[in-house]
Amino acid sequence: MHCQNNNAHPPGETAVPTQDPNWNYQTHLQSNPNRLRRDHMVNCLLQGMKTAIQKAVNYEKVREIYQDHPENPAVLLSRLSEALQTYTNINPYSLGRRAVLAMHFISQLARDICRKLQKLEKGPHTPPHRPQADILELAFTVFNN
CATH class of the missing domain: 1.10.1200 (Non-ribosomal Peptide Synthetase Peptidyl Carrier Protein; Chain A)
Known part of the structure; x- marks a missing residue:
């Protein structure tokens, strides 16, 4: 899953909200939209950290x-x-x-x-x-x- 701008995976504050989005994670269904949004947010955060890291040169x-x-x-x-x-x-x-x-x-x-x-x-x-x-x-x- 990539952090691209499309309807299924929105960018910016929609993908990584600045306030509590009131997502319900208690349901165990894979198709739960809250779970999909959370997974997308985690992927966006991880991708952002990977691109921001300065690699040590040796x-x-x-x-x-x-x-x-x-x-x-x-x-x-x-x-x-x-x-x-x-x-x-x-x-x-x-x-x-x-x-x-x-x-x-x-x-x-x-x-x-x-x-x-x-x-x-x-x-x-x-x-x-x-x-x-x-x-x-x-x-x-x-x-x-």
């Missing part, structure tokens, strides 16, 4: 993730993406934020892969605006050789 948790030696680069990329979503306010899949994911991915690959990428002149000098698939493909090439 880049250290993201920096702690490194590639385990036998680990596939795609697994590392997946773990970094998940960590960026969990510990920061960054969506690594958005167009403007792929550079952040690419930067962490390149810098946190296993050291031998980083060195080989640098020898290919594609390591830390890899432009962050390159498609994620290209960077992952380079890492796979080095990982498999």
Whole structure:
């Protein structure tokens, strides 16, 4: 149930009244309009709290993730993406934020892969605006050789 403006689910003071609406919650019927209004009010309040919360940002948790030696680069990329979503306010899949994911991915690959990428002149000098698939493909090439 969303807090949208329609007749079934009214917005504003109608959904979250400022005064006692005299709703009767004693009836146990699911179709009770008072119960539906209460549930809608609770959903609106919860949605409002979720959008108002400032997420704590912890880049250290993201920096702690490194590639385990036998680990596939795609697994590392997946773990970094998940960590960026969990510990920061960054969506690594958005167009403007792929550079952040690419930067962490390149810098946190296993050291031998980083060195080989640098020898290919594609390591830390890899432009962050390159498609994620290209960077992952380079890492796979080095990982498999």
